[in-house]
Amino acid sequence: MSDTFRLSEARKGAAGIIVRVGGHQREDEHTAELERRLLELGFVEGARVELIHEGLFGRNPIALKVDDMRVALRRHEAASISIRPEAAV
Numbered sequence: 001m002s003d004t005f006r007l008s009e010a011r012k013g014a015a016g017i018i019v020r021v022g023g024h025q026r027e028d029e030h031t032a033e034l035e036r037r038l039l040e041l042g043f044v045e046g047a048r049v050e051l052i053h054e055g056l057f058g059r060n061p062i063a064l065k066v067d068d069m070r071v072a073l074r075r076h077e078a079a080s081i082s083i084r085p086e087a088a089v
Helices: 029-040
Strands: 015-021 048-057 060-066 069-073 081-085
Touching (some): 015 029
Antiparallel strands (some): 015 048, 015 081, 048 060, 060 069
């Protein structure tokens, strides 16, 4: 998966396909809950994601288009999601 990167590293306009949710950090109760919430919001493998806005301070939060839905996340939450750039699809 060398062509993948964490969604938290993306810049405005970046788009790709989700290849993995979770598994980047040590597993504890907090990360398991975050992974569950992300899955419930539609961040599932195979979904198309596009970064459509970055906040002014520290580029936080970020606004994302996930398939046909808009979602805002903090960058540390987005670090749990790996994507493959759309050009590589």
